[in-house]
Amino acid sequence: MIEKVNMSINLGDLRLKNPVMPASGTFDLYEDNHLPYDTKILGAVITKTIFLEKRLGNPPPRICESTSGLINALGTPGEGVEYLIKKKLPVFQKANQTVIVSIGGDGAKEFKLLAERLDKVEGIAALELDLSCPNNEDNIIIAKDEFLTEQTVAKVKEAFTKPIIIKLSPNVNDITKIAKAAQRGGADILSLINTLSAMAIDIKTKKPVLGNKIGGLSGPAIKPIALKMVWDVAHTVDLPIIGIGGISNSEDAIEFLLAGASAIEVGTAALINPSVMLEIIQGIEQYLVQQGYSSIEEIIGLAFK
Amino acid sequence: MIEKVNMSINLGDLRLKNPVMPASGTFDLYEDNHLPYDTKILGAVITKTIFLEKRLGNPPPRICESTSGLINALGTPGEGVEYLIKKKLPVFQKANQTVIVSIGGDGAKEFKLLAERLDKVEGIAALELDLSCPNNEDNIIIAKDEFLTEQTVAKVKEAFTKPIIIKLSPNVNDITKIAKAAQRGGADILSLINTLSAMAIDIKTKKPVLGNKIGGLSGPAIKPIALKMVWDVAHTVDLPIIGIGGISNSEDAIEFLLAGASAIEVGTAALINPSVMLEIIQGIEQYLVQQGYSSIEEIIGLAFK
Amino acid sequence: MYQVDAKVINQTEVIENHFILKIFAPEIVKKAIPGQFVMLSAWSQRDPLLRRPFTFNRIFCKEGSFELLYKKVGKGTEIMSNLKTSDQVSLLGPLGNGIKFTQNMKRIAIVSRGIGVAPMLAIVDSAKEKGIEVYAYLSAATENLLLRKEEIKEKAKLIYITTDDASLGAGGKVTDFLAQTLIDTKMDAVYTCGSKRLKNHIESLKETYGFKAWVILEEHMACGIGACKGCICRAKKANNHQDRYLLVCKDGPVFPVDEVEV
């Protein structure tokens, strides 16, 4: 056993017992299937992005592997918010005391309606706004536009009393501009990055591999890109940051903390190794002890201090 | 031996005997060192991006490895254009009949001066404009701005009589907008992509690994991102495209051709396997034969036809 | 579901590019049901990145071991093909829904093509154990691709075989043989894997003879545990004519033939 260090962290009003949580859309819970670890150890749990209404999602194939990466074109399928509230939330709330709900929508109005509905629901610690799902070819991507971002965040902020996390897209000129727009809109926390637009072509069929033709790249391949964006945003915007992108072990997680992230989300790596988040929590604790720190807060942003 | 297929391709007025060439900055020639293959077999050779004046480049470390990627922060070191003309060009011209010179500069004016100077030099088949080198933190990146791109391209076009290739940066909202700007400016050919902004942090020193702190990501990791951008540009702009990004074997190269590229450049993969371009040329030939095509042109853009 | 590092007992290349890999994993075996699968990784670096899914070809409860029967088709199976005795692999499993024999079942049929035989031997073994009669209908391109033929023959009441080149068996469609049998023999359940054509034939025979029929599906998988929603197949349109997708890893991989489109 290793000595205890203080792993708890405050993202504004969102208090987490440790900085490690799953990334939206790469984590789900069912009554029957138990993961090979106790989900109570996680800093929080996050639902797949939910829309107001039921969504079918994209036709198969929805995923394909690239070199050290995963390309997905899910199209955010889902049963809609009412189903989430009735069926999924109870399972998530049983699994962890801190439940974050990820919401999506076409346009600010839909986001606001969702926020209003969820504001009435008990046991939601925060919302994460997926402004950046790059999978649906026709979807306008709010996260690429400063005005739309500010407007959407503002509308949600009016409607929802607890903290809101704004998830940023990497497919932009300058992510710090969008981050500032989110801050103007009233963002409490920023999370980045979502997937990078990507695709694969099957040289036998001579057609795109994915049913949706284009998708989003995640996994170890994108980690250096995500880290740079977290670094940039941490330098320019004074909001707590959740780092996301290719994090596959505690070393990766620590890089993001040193770059200025106060917490991290794990996506693709947890699809491959379901107990990776447990390993990351333990690895961070060990690192803090070895390096002689007594709390996680001490290392946040150290790389540019 | 395999049957002969027509591997030659015209990029506007730039005729290549095959579509495979090195990527700028990842290939160099010296009198003494001979590569493990005959560089005459290449479609063309390309110099490292040259500036008007001598440039020291960034302090070490300049490179570090990421998962299936390479992060570099070279800062485009070089001896300046006169040295290039006197010392390097002759070596390149001996190595291949088609020599492309990559030029860089801070602002349109410098680009124009370079173009004027090089227009007077014999035996340069085309210029590649590196508008996108993301390594120098302070550098304004022309390739991120439609106006600057159009203006710079126009100035070079006035000054240089042979074809000009505009190399695009992936670190943008919408690469097709920049591609159109380049076309308005008078681009003959587009090449994409350059590296993606990225970084790594050493968790022992708790500082960025690279001397320049931030760098650019290349290699297999970025291939799905590059392919998607080539696909997008091929759909929107009616100019020949040179596909670049993570191409490591003939299958990768063929994906780019199917996505709409008329030729490809190989960077990082050739650093690791110097003879990879020979393997790619042979692999494409075999593919064409197996698939019953008689010329490379037949497969360009097939994935969206 | 367990996540374990398991030791390779042995591996043999049965015919070119086709391997039987035997693995010792008692926890997983204790819960394993024919038709279920494991997500396997035999690589510690990130290329390849994802685990690979493989169905139980044979389950040895007493030994606490199981066998996979797989074909070398790419990166992952290439690496797997080099596995030697006492090498380690990482496993997630058992995953998905296996087959369920009901009390009153007396006779079942298995119908597979090529590598689609992979889940069938496990089904045959467990049917045999429960005293259920098995009729086996196997097809393949050539005789040597009729994998596990002997093991199945040994346990099956009857075995029908066809090869495209008629190198063995009568040639023609295995489902025609099944149709023959059905005229005078009642099947309680039919299981098929490995061919869209077979699945559809069996579906139409089901209309006529009203047996239970199941198909075992494959789809590209990132997680195998219902987390990524990547592994979908299209559900047969219900009366409300609404499009619906099912998760192969979670709702399957064993599906009633008339509930999914392939």
Add this chain to the structure above:
Amino acid sequence: MYQVDAKVINQTEVIENHFILKIFAPEIVKKAIPGQFVMLSAWSQRDPLLRRPFTFNRIFCKEGSFELLYKKVGKGTEIMSNLKTSDQVSLLGPLGNGIKFTQNMKRIAIVSRGIGVAPMLAIVDSAKEKGIEVYAYLSAATENLLLRKEEIKEKAKLIYITTDDASLGAGGKVTDFLAQTLIDTKMDAVYTCGSKRLKNHIESLKETYGFKAWVILEEHMACGIGACKGCICRAKKANNHQDRYLLVCKDGPVFPVDEVEV
């Protein structure tokens, strides 16, 4: 420069995490000079991505083989440490500039610390061949880290050893022993590797005694052939006070001690 797939003759772990890897590569060996290096890959997937650079520790011309002496420090050397006889590795080499003995050389010294001894044995071998006397000055943290001590002792006229824990030798600085020797013994050339401190001491001794002195440098490398411009070291400011960088792979890895800063 050659690009070849070469077979591993054998590998031994000399002490914990330190390995001697013997490889058969006649083309490369034919051209190899002590101080030069190879870029090695023992992986066919893309993680790790880059080759790893290793200096010739020993060159066996007649056999057409060479040995590397390396320390396991990360991903690549981890994979290398599992290489077995007749496994294949991919090599680029010989690369860089090796050492050059001039006619009139009678006596040289090698001064290294820890794994920095790697290039030294090859230098000793070739000096011996040419009838040049070798004085060896080896330092390490502990005795067991004095790698290749025996082989060097066997060929050196004199060998001085220190360990930080004084478990062997007198402790103290090897360069002090060198200084001692220099008082009454003329060195034609001194070669050092593995320690910035050693390099600087030798540089100052050079001022006094005016021998030729060379340092063998390491820097992260992507290509090893002068293509990527990644592997730079800072050149000593010349009179014109201009900053200049040199490529370790192309201008080195052997540099005159007073031409580079470390």
